[in-house]
Amino acid sequence: MEQKVRVRFAPSPTGPLHMGGVRTALFNYLFARKHGGEFLLRIEDTDQTRYVPGAEEYIAESLTWCGLIPDEGVGFGGKFGPYRQSERKDLYKGYVDQLVESKNAYYAFDTPEELDALRSEAEMNQTVFSYDIHTRLKLKNSLTLPEEEVNRRIANGEAWVIRFKMPEHTDVIEEDLIRGEVKFNTAQLDDKVLYKADGMPTYHMANVVDDHLMQITHVIRGEEWLSSMPLHILLYRALGWGENRPRFAHLPLILKPTGKGKLSKRDGDKMGFPVFPLQWTDPVSGEISRGYREDDYFPEAFINMLALLGWNAGTEQEIFTIQELIDSFSLGRVVKSGARFDPEKAKWFNRHYLQQKNDAELAKLFKKQLEEKQLFTDDDKLTRIVGLIKDRCTFASELWEHGFYFFTAPDSYDEKTISKKWKEDTSEKLQAIAGFFKGLSSWDAESIKEAFSEFMNSREWNFGMVMVPIRLALVGSSQGIDLFVILELIGKEETVRRMERAVAEIH
């Protein structure tokens, strides 16, 4: 009988969630949904020194904005709680004791200073100090000290940690769901601290215990954890859970758009794109980091873009609804190598989603922008305008810059266009045309165009001489949609007013 799939996203509340973190959450979510399983959010706050206030709320809000709602977790209920590791503190000691009892772990009394000294000493000799099978018998721990002294030190309240006793020269072979067989030898691995002097477990211990207790079936996480996979496997075995432990899948990292290394906050600042889902204000420095939400990305576009960064369906499809992602997702199709992030492609996804939205929906967004400027118009007209200008937009926030002229006269005229298209006799012509417009009785794009053509013919003027100048008068530059539609929508009076103003102001 197959076990029910349970996966978890387990971030550390040390700051805002990085877009790589969101992608990890996404892949977990997709995997859970695909297999009818559950997706949980666990907060890994075992390092109290790195805790950042607000980070936890930020994580929950980010997932919510992205539509990746956990089935269980901090703030989302569930029967396997608490889901915050600091609240599970008491629970870990028993398992650590069990490991000490079974000789899989031992007490160590070496101080951080002593270890640092050993590390720098090793560095001077061009080597690296490692607390492992070769060195542990020369250090201060329950393997080397007499039992009475160990007990005495503990009773005296001396600081101690518990370390895993890495077994001697054995191969740990595991089938990673993305990478295939990965092989390690314990001879290369050190005796990691499992339980810290402050009474908190380290990541490794808490992770293994919680994944077991929360009945996690698949651990889907970033590649930075691949190296600790053997330790985790050994821990499951040592705790007697080796037969029923989760399977692992290690995701490739997201790399900088250019240059070396993984994507960082700095890259976003430098190159002008967000690396976080939501805007974040650092509680200490007050520094603000932009977010995809505030930069006006649609969450669907953000998610779609993230999904295709390191995964593909094996078809040429690139646009996926979340349901389509769920249906076609598989870990086997996750790419093994790191992916450089391309901000341009992210924009392309947003543009695509924006074009797919219906006009009325976008009109609502546009209406908000207009209201902020104290401009109002009826919904039908607004919807029509949106339909006319949306294909020029990548973000909904650009609706204004591409449609402002329907609501307000230009506040300046583009110099280049003036020098190129505004001739000696342009003012005169525009004045005549404005006068002609005044006398028109029907004011819709078709009729205006027809009447205007006749007028132009009668004067033996050609369109090219005046079209751009009229546009300049109405819009302020040589941009915009079909001129006669603009005329119709801004109305006769406003058209004439703008033309007269342009004649007066442009020389």
Added chain:
RNA sequence: GGCCCGUUCGUCUAGGGGUUAGGACGCAAGAUUUUCAUUCUUGUAGCAGGGGUUCGAAUCCCCUACGGGCUACCA
């Protein structure tokens, strides 16, 4: 340094012994729009290098180079 992972157009990727190496973003050109943008069409550009295996390698193996991760009482 050690261990582990990776390497197809500038970027994201398809490909799993025989393909004119496909798509997308970007970029460029043309068309259309008496403007600009859109749109459409076309083009641009790639198997890191070297050895094997094989009748035949982007595909399998080895070496090298390069990139990435880990190497904390951080996750």
